[in-house]
Amino acid sequence: VCGFLSAPLMNVSAANSDTNTTTKYSLKFNSNNYTEETATVDGKTITYRAYEKIVYVKNPVDTKYEIMNIYVPEEYYDGTSIGSYNADTAPIFFPNTVGGYMPAEPGSPGLDERSGEPNAALVALSKGYVVAESGARGRTTQNESGEYTGKAPAAIVDLKAAVRYLRYNDKIMPGDAEKIISNGTSAGGALSALLGATGNSKDYDSYLKKLGAANERDDIFAVSSYAAITDLDHADIAYEWLFNGINDYKKLVISSDTDYHIQREMVEGTLTDDQIQVSNELSALFPNYVNSLKLTDSNGTPLTLNKNGNGTFKEYVKSFVMNSAQKALDSGTDLSSLTWITIKDGKVTNLDFDQYIQYVGRMKTPSAFDGLDLTNAENELFGTSTTKAQHFTQYGLENSTVSSTLADASLIKMMNPLYYIGAKGTTTSSYWRIRQGTVDNDTSLAVPTLLSAKLENNGFNVDFSMPWDQSHGGDYDLDELFEWTDDIVA
Ligand code: DHB
Numbered sequence: 001v002c003g004f005l006s007a008p009l010m011n012v013s014a015a016n017s018d019t020n021t022t023t024k025y026s027l028k029f030n031s032n033n034y035t036e037e038t039a040t041v042d043g044k045t046i047t048y049r050a051y052e053k054i055v056y057v058k059n060p061v062d063t064k065y066e067i068m069n070i071y072v073p074e075e076y077y078d079g080t081s082i083g084s085y086n087a088d089t090a091p092i093f094f095p096n097t098v099g100g101y102m103p104a105e106p107g108s109p110g111l112d113e114r115s116g117e118p119n120a121a122l123v124a125l126s127k128g129y130v131v132a133e134s135g136a137r138g139r140t141t142q143n144e145s146g147e148y149t150g151k152a153p154a155a156i157v158d159l160k161a162a163v164r165y166l167r168y169n170d171k172i173m174p175g176d177a178e179k180i181i182s183n184g185t186s187a188g189g190a191l192s193a194l195l196g197a198t199g200n201s202k203d204y205d206s207y208l209k210k211l212g213a214a215n216e217r218d219d220i221f222a223v224s225s226y227a228a229i230t231d232l233d234h235a236d237i238a239y240e241w242l243f244n245g246i247n248d249y250k251k252l253v254i255s256s257d258t259d260y261h262i263q264r265e266m267v268e269g270t271l272t273d274d275q276i277q278v279s280n281e282l283s284a285l286f287p288n289y290v291n292s293l294k295l296t297d298s299n300g301t302p303l304t305l306n307k308n309g310n311g312t313f314k315e316y317v318k319s320f321v322m323n324s325a326q327k328a329l330d331s332g333t334d335l336s337s338l339t340w341i342t343i344k345d346g347k348v349t350n351l352d353f354d355q356y357i358q359y360v361g362r363m364k365t366p367s368a369f370d371g372l373d374l375t376n377a378e379n380e381l382f383g384t385s386t387t388k389a390q391h392f393t394q395y396g397l398e399n400s401t402v403s404s405t406l407a408d409a410s411l412i413k414m415m416n417p418l419y420y421i422g423a424k425g426t427t428t429s430s431y432w433r434i435r436q437g438t439v440d441n442d443t444s445l446a447v448p449t450l451l452s453a454k455l456e457n458n459g460f461n462v463d464f465s466m467p468w469d470q471s472h473g474g475d476y477d478l479d480e481l482f483e484w485t486d487d488i489v490a
Contacts, residue, residue, distance in 0.1 A: 025059075027056070027057075029054070029070075031172060034051045035052075039109060047074040049077070051070040052070075053106075056068045056164075056165035056213075057161045057211040057213050058212025058213075061137065062150070065104065065150070066137065068134045068135070068165065071132075072174045075128075076130075077174075082128030091179035091221070091489050092129065092166060092177060093121065093129040093181055093183065094180050095131070095188075096159060096183070099187055099188060100377050102138040102140060103135075103136065103138030103140060105135045106133040106134055106135040107133045109122035132162070134158065135158070136156075137154040137155060139381045147385045148384065151384055153414040156191055156194050156414065159195050161211055161213035161214070163180060163195070165213070178221060181222040182195050182222070182225075183225075183481075186474070192223050194416075195218075199220060199427035199428060200427045202425060223434075225448075226435045226475065227436055227442065229369075230416065230417060230448075231451065232378050233412050233416060238443070239364060240286070240367075241282075241446060243279070244280065247270055248268070248271075249271065249361075249363060250268050250362075252265070275365055275366050278399065285395070287307055290446075291304050295454060297316055313449075316449065317445050317446060322348050325348045329346065333468065339355075340355035340356055360439050363441040371396075372399050374390070378392065379391065381415070387405065390405050417451065421455055430461055430488075432452070432455050432462045432464075433462075436448040437466065437468075437470025437473065440473075445466065
């Protein structure tokens with residue numbers, strides 16, 4: 001420990017003699033390099049040490065993003081416990097701020113911009129968690145030569161490298177690196193799930209080595225994932241299975257003008273005949289995919305779909321929506337205006353699935369993820385260092401309306417947690433909390449449902465539900481989230 005305490009405040013060590021043209025960063029955590037911060041949670045002042053902008057690999061590609069902020073309750077420096085946690089046992093809450101598969105700088109504890117309430121990191125600190133927030137490269141990250149540096153699998157490689165840094169420094173840092181709990185929403189929820197699914201997989205090794213990530217395990221204890229935009233190579237067929245026949249759409253288009261002001265515009269429209277044809281073709285491909293997964297519900301009933309898209313899997317999705325409606329009803333929500341829900345003696349006994357989907361409404365046009373004109377966020381995720389965007393499905397390539405190429409199969413695999421859950425040579429997290437709002441139409445409800453079933457079928461502990469009338473978002477139920485994390489750690 002003494003060696004680290006006397007280290008220079010900057011996180012840069014002398015370059016090795018054989019690579020004296022490159023600056024190398026130290027992987028050793030510097031306990032002295034912090035500021036003392038205070039914040040108020042529920043009227044109580046908390047004090048914590050903020051270690052910010054720590055480069056977590058030896059050879060970063062982009063030090064704007066490959067950095068981590070670490071926050072530690074002050075109590076842990078004088079031997080005090082917070083609840084049942086102390087400096088040795090405190091779990092490490094590991095939220096990412098990734099959205100839209102864009103690059104993300106690490107977040108920090110504070111007030112949520114929209115709600116004005118303490119954000120997840122601040123609540124975690126107040127409950128005695130150590131908080132480690134990692135940044136990650138994203139689909140638009142470029143170097144000085146204009147090459148893209150954040151295309152798949154960069155973001156997941158960065159998060160893994162950050163996990164390895166935490167393990168590498170476990171002995172000198174407060175918190176228990178065997179109790180890392182990842183959290184994220186949307187693209188960040190997808191990366192949280194991917195991090196949990198792919199622990200220690202060799203597939204990412206060459207990328208981690210190149211970055212100079214610590215030579216440590218990168219499996220994590222638990223995953224919290226909200227509104228995950230995941231299973232990207234099947235997300236189009238899952239979306240059309242759910243929304244086929246809904247031809248009107250309403251989407252939020254976010255763009256930035258020349259002064260980089262973000263513009264949000266609600267665009268309404270109706271699918272063209274060509275788009276309806278694409279929807280029909282894509283939805284027809286979904287049953288084979290579901291059936292190929294050979295999943296069952298918790299009673300062992302196979303989850304399948306016939307060629308019309310009906311079957312036990314659809315009933316299974318519906319059961320989560322019904323459970324959600326029941327919970328809303330039990331907590332006093334008036335559902336009587338929703339004529340498609342059947343309620344008898346305070347019990348939700350049925351739900352007209354088609355009418356429910358009409359109520360949710362379509363947001364995206366087919367194909368929703370692998371855009372046929374390569375203009376979707378996900379097309380850009382699968383670009384290369386020199387190509388802005390690519391397809392990542394055979395259907396997308398074959399039906400492309402522009403000159404295009406297909407991403408490498410290995411990269412498509414590396415971005416999809418479903419290929420890794422329970423796979424040989426992979427340490428998948430034991431505990432999962434997955435949430436998808438019942439009116440979230442950014443991806444199909446089938447996506448988190450398949451993820452949850454795949455996990456459960458492989459023996460992992462899954463808490464999956466669909467919060468009632470919740471749209472695309474996350475971190476809206478922090479009390480319940482931290483009850484769950486406290487429970488699984490205990
Ligand atoms: C996000 C939302 C999307 O609809 C999508 O396709 C990808 C990412 C997001 O909010 O992160």
